[in-house]
Amino acid sequence: MASVDVTVCGAGIFGLSTAWALAKRGARVRVIETRAIGAGASGGLVGALAPHAPEAWNEMKALQFRSLTMAAAWWDEVHHAGGADPLYLRAGRLQPLADSAALELARARETAARDLWQGAAEWRVIPATGAPWEPASPSGWLISDTLTARISPRQALASLAQALRARGGTIGQEGTDGPGLVVHATGYEGLAELSAHFGRKLGAGVKGQAVLLRHDAREAPQIYAPGLHIVAHGDGTVAVGSTSESTWETPGPDAQAETLITRAREVLPVLHGAEVLERWAGIRPRAKSRSPVIGAWPGRPGHFIANGGFKTGFGMAPVCAELLADLIVEGRDMIPAAFLPATLLQGALPPRRFAAHPRDI
Template structure:
């Protein structure tokens, strides 16, 4: 029987990142996935890597800032090791301003960002500008009071990031796709799989997306999260690679380097099926065309719908499940998973193996003590 230091259930972006962090610390790793790598919520189209607004600063915003700041190094190392491009680029973000209230708030945040984002040191800024630095992106008439211009934001192609992580892990760990997890006998260190086979593991991590909340409820009798449906689409359109992400009224428009433009996404708490809905997608596209007319007429080449894990207390959940000694969890990234997954994984490894690795401060609102209180 194969023996591992750690087994991970779920090969979405959190599970992949935990597997990489564990391997990089010298652990023997098994990654268990009932379908294929990143085939659920992690298979989205957007890839917006967005910081929190620099106001009312707290540990959560600091964690995400540090994650986005260090992500470029993580991506560069991953691409070098695998030869797989992830479509990552720090392009910044533009947000139109069309009410005095929004402008006043943005000006206040602009001042605070100098301190919170350490602009003098990092170069990242959150400024109000009168005109877009990029001609007709977005259309000038959509922002009579100017734009918020954030230079920290970035983009990546979610599917390519997952493909690069798979390429890195496949020759280095045991990857078990199309393999269902049944249960973990913690005392014996036995992981029981759906086909009746078993493997040995010192620790088990649940990173099974929104479906993992049912596993956690079975273990703790507590319902600490649910799934939120998202939908997005991709257009075939060649645009300059340096164009920033645009965000307005809940809609993102992202020009990827592979000649596609992603538009989305919804956040549907109430849903009855996982499939895309054409009227919803068309409504998003119509709204996007209003502030980016260049999109009009571009053919839709892909549609996506998925169920993203969201904890009831909003923030991600990371740590040892209460009442257990070797059963851990990393889930609940919702919309920000691709930007923080590497740092979530490193923080979890600090808890599982405190003897190595750079120590990372985990916000109190990310801990099991907070979510299970």
């Protein structure tokens, strides 16, 4: 197909990932960001690329699995194209099990993972050993999975920006939608714009908070306890997050950030005394479907949407970007129905369950 001109509005993870995927296909790409790269929710701290539990398989879990398994090669290509390291590592994850009921459920998921993950990763129940980088487990057992990865959000955005520029793409603060095609990747403000355009609430912003500690555990697995991610990054820091707040008094960090610090030190005592480097807060875009929203803007020819990353934006970005670039540049529409803007508009139906294996999606 002949080269096309595409304007991407928004330099968060969905915007820059889509711009990169488009540029790889020969599109002439410019990114417009009115504030700064990663000025919204993508400029956070956590960077947990973690799967949902391997059960009740649906389109969301299947596409997420595909994205997580392609992530290492995808980010390696970005790194080498622009020279900036996104600090990606598939380090795995540990989760404590609270009691015998949780242990029984975890063993059932262990069996499901062997079928659904098809050897690409493992979900195992293992005994706790009391090692320093291990969460306290009331049952004496942990879940260990090898699919979870981490990435530095800010380094990832810088890596994408450099790769895009190396391919001839531009990033600036000024410009208009035209000429050519337009991708709207404008976070929770974009969901508000969609809602206003169609006269119905299609999503909203959800505040999230995180903190950054100085502690060098850069090769260690992630720790997950209910509502708490502890992620060791490749620069000698540890990120802790995150909250989910539908209402808030201030968009900046508040007392809940201090609660994150306290909880992290309870779950992982080795963090006691670690210096707090940063407290962060941002507004994340959550679509009514709670899934990413990618595809053509209904009734607006030449316009496309990349939004709704919420808690899975960095994990889902590689596959979402490639699918959207396939549609825009090559005319191949392989986007599952659950993620299309038209589906969100029709009622934001939850992803349907189905029996297909990941390779069929």
